[in-house]
Amino acid sequence: MKRYPVILTIAGSDCSGGAGIQADIKTISALGCYAASVITAVTVQNTRGVKDVHAIPPEIVRGQIEAVMDDLHPDAIKIGMVSNRTVVSEIVDCLQKYRPSCVIYDPVMVSTSGRRLMDDIVVEQIKNELFPLVHLITPNLDEVATLTGHKPTTLAEMKEAARKLSNEYHTAVLVKGGHLNGDEMYDVLHEHNTTYVYKESKIESSNLHGTGCTLSSSIATYMAKGCRLNEAIDKSKYFISQSIAAAKELNIGSGNGPLWHFHRNNL
Structure with a gap:
């Protein structure tokens, strides 16, 4: 009997299907692996933004x-949105109990529409308790600002932020630069005192909902397939570019539409 790699996503539910648990399951499935899920929150959102968030009871999160x-x-x-202190504690306790070999954390702290998704107390708890148990964190520029107090505006500042966060929390850090100005897009990985820069031409599109969720779940999937971290990110960057390009002309919703994962080129 064949066994496919299993990836667990712990994240919030997006009823519009573009981000969160839904985006993770689509990504993991498109890459040929099996997705399991733990829902941490139910969000009221669509392509125009997040309207409300309802946290799942902590004991139910732990049970899942x-x-x-x-x-x-x-x-x-892969861990995504966690906005409740008690839920964070349950996840931390479970990671200490099971000691999984690969944990990717996408610190969903600010929505694309600018809504703050967790308060400062939860941010501090995550930095002190969750970061030490994960193998990679993938903050965007706004999340870097939440974590460090400074939002990078240049590639040099992205490198410094990745190095600083990695050294402080003893984990690999991928700073995502998709919101930098200019025609080129940079992501920066700092791992084991080494910095890697991923450069791509920016694809202009109004359909970018769920990009961070897709990237982090893709990295987790490639890691589960046996790739080293740098290789997993490189392959995931290609997958994201293909998904953005495939979604460019997609007409779903009237706001920031979703990516499109139904392409099979060199996955």
Whole structure:
């Protein structure tokens, strides 16, 4: 019997299907692996923005994690939106209990529409308790500002932010520069005192909803397939570019539309 790599996504639900759990499951499935999910929150959102967030009770979040971990034994875990202190504590306790070999954390702290999704107390808890248990964090520029107090505006500042966060929290850090001005897009990885820069031409599109979710779940999937981190990010960057290009002419919703993962080129 064939066993496909299992990736567990722990994240919020997006009823419009473009981000969160829905984007993660689509990504993991498109890349040929099996997706399991733990829902941390139900959001009221669409392509125009987030209107409300309802947190799932912490004991239910923990129950979901234990049910999956005890039976499916995931090869990698991706963590997305967690906005409740008690939920963070339950996730931390479960990571300490199961000690998974690969955990990717996308610190969803600010929505694309600019809504702050967690308060300062939760941010501090995440930095002190969750960061030490993960293998990669993937903040965008706004999230870097939340974590460091300064929003990078240049490639040099992105490199410095990635180095500083990696050294402070003893984990790999991928700073995402998709919101930098200019025609080129840079992402910066700092891992084991080494900095890697990923450069691509920016694709102009109004359909970019769920890009961060897709990238982090793609990295987790490639790691579960046996790729090293740098290789997993490189492959994930290609997958994201293909998904953005495929969604460029997509007409779903009247705001920031979703990516399109139904392409099969060199996955």
